[in-house]
Every structure is written in structure tokens, then in C-alpha cells.
Amino acid sequence: MRHVTILLLAALFVSCSDNSINNNTVVTPTKQIIPLRVGNNWKYISKNSTNGYDTVFISTTGKLQIGKDTYYSISGTTSNNTNGTYIGFCFLGGADNNPKYTYVANLEEGYFIGELKDLTKITSFVPRILWLYPAKLNDVYLAKFDLGDDNATSVKVFETQISVTVPAGTFKCIKYGFDLKGRSTGVYDFFIYFAPGIGPIRLEDETGKNWGDLESYKVES
Structure with missing residues (x-):
């Protein structure tokens, strides 16, 4: 697993331009937090203090039925191959050169991830939460990102309706914060x-x- 210093990126999915004042009410889950139809794709411009600027491409590439739920696989590349299979994957659900199959799904309580070492042994699949959704202001929970260890990371909901402007447009967003340095x-x-x-x-x-x-x-739900 590569170092966390290059793991900047992975922000995409649902436009809604709005100039109204931020209102941190509970977000009603009328849409998936990350739409996972096969063929959906996102393009990011990223910058980090180590490698400078880069372009990152992430796409939904496959799906697998596990019980009553449909799970999806995600792949990623970069324009200069600096960290293509890693950027954003810890936060969206891609495996970084690990001998396992990683799948993600939008379930009732949020966005979940799970791994399989053998596709013939689906009974061993145990999903865990990455992104709580719907989310309330100041919600705090533990998530395990794929960072090369088995440690849980504290995640907090800082905003539920904050306006964010990026090259793709202006969006009303939920803001999550998390600690990757293992501090207090x-x-x-x-x-x-x-x-x-x-x-x-x-x-x-x-x-x-x-x-x-x-x-x-380019997304479809």
C-alpha cells in the first residue's frame, strides 16, 4: 500500500447548484451518495505536495450480486501514472495491488465496502461502512479505509448542505472529516x-x- 501523502482526491457525484444559505438539516436520501451504475465515471484534477498536478480518472467497471444486494467494482488511473490505482480508492472502494476482489454498494445506512479473496466463497463477504448516509450534523462513527493496516478511522459529519464550487460546477454537499495520522x-x-x-x-x-x-x-443512478 502506498503512502497516504498521495491519497488526495476522490471527490465527485451529484450536481445541484444553489446559492442559498447553508442549512444543516438532515439530508433526506433521495439519491445514492455515490451512483454506482456500470459505466459511470469521474475525472479529477489533483495536486499534492510531492508530485504536483495530476489528472485522475475513476470509473465503475463491474457488478456482483451478493444476497439481495448488488455490489460494484471501481477502477482508476492517472494521466502520469503517479498513483493511478490508489488515489481515491481508499475512500471509494478500490483495492491497491491487493490479491482480493473489492466491492462497494449503497445500502440503507450508507456506502459500504467489502473484500473477497475468492469469488467462489461469497459467504465470506462481510461489508463495512465507509460513508454514513443519510447523515446528520456532528454524526461521528468509525470506518476502515484500505490504508495497509486494520485500524479504524474516526469520521465526523461537519456540514450537511455546504455549497462547493469546482471545475465541474457548484454543488450542495455533505462534508466529512477524518483523521489519518492517528492523533487524539x-x-x-x-x-x-x-x-x-x-x-x-x-x-x-x-x-x-x-x-x-x-x-x-458522467453518471446515471
Whole structure:
């Protein structure tokens, strides 16, 4: 698993231009937080303090029925191959050179991920939550990102209807914060913004030196 310093990016999915004042009410889940129809794709422009600017492409490539739920696989590349299979994957559900099959789904409580080492042994599949949805202001929960260890990360909902402008447009978003440095509870160093119905719109760190913005997208729910 590559270092977390290059993991800036993965913000995309659901446009809704709105100039109204932020109103942190509960978001009614009328749309999927990340639409996962096969063929959906997102393009990001990213910058990090190590490798400079890059273009990241993420797409939904396949699906698998597990019980009553449909799960999807995601793949990614970059324009200069600096970290193509990694950027955004920890936060959306891609495996980084691991000998396993990774699948994600929009379930009743949010966006879930799970892994299989053998597609013939689906009974071993145990999904876990990545993004709580619907979300309320100040919700806090634990999530396990694919960062090369088995540690849980604290995630907090900072905003539920914040307006975010990126090259792809202006979106009303949910803002999640999470701690990747293992510091004391209540300290958050990365922030991701989701527009339900479109997906991740922006990812940024606390320094502002590492970020990714949605440049274009093509999605169907």
C-alpha cells in the first residue's frame, strides 16, 4: 500500500447548484451518495505536495450480486501514472495491488465496502461502512479505509448542505472529516465533500497543499 501523502482526491457525484444559505438539516436520501451504475465515471484534477498536478480518472467497471444486494467494482488511473490505482480508492472502494476482489454498494445506512479473496466463497463477504448516509450534523462513527493496516478511522459529519464550487460546477454537499495520522480523538486532517447523486466533489487536507477537485463526470443512478 502506498503512502497516504498521495491519497488526495476522490471527490465527485451529484450536481445541484444553489446559492442559498447553508442549512444543516438532515439530508433526506433521495439519491445514492455515490451512483454506482456500470459505466459511470469521474475525472479529477489533483495536486499534492510531492508530485504536483495530476489528472485522475475513476470509473465503475463491474457488478456482483451478493444476497439481495448488488455490489460494484471501481477502477482508476492517472494521466502520469503517479498513483493511478490508489488515489481515491481508499475512500471509494478500490483495492491497491491487493490479491482480493473489492466491492462497494449503497445500502440503507450508507456506502459500504467489502473484500473477497475468492469469488467462489461469497459467504465470506462481510461489508463495512465507509460513508454514513443519510447523515446528520456532528454524526461521528468509525470506518476502515484500505490504508495497509486494520485500524479504524474516526469520521465526523461537519456540514450537511455546504455549497462547493469546482471545475465541474457548484454543488450542495455533505462534508466529512477524518483523521489519518492517528492523533487524539477530535482531530481531523482530511476532508471530503459528497454531492448525493453525483459522488465525491472535493478532497482536501488540513494544510491546503493536497487536494482533488471534480473536473467532469458522467453518471446515471
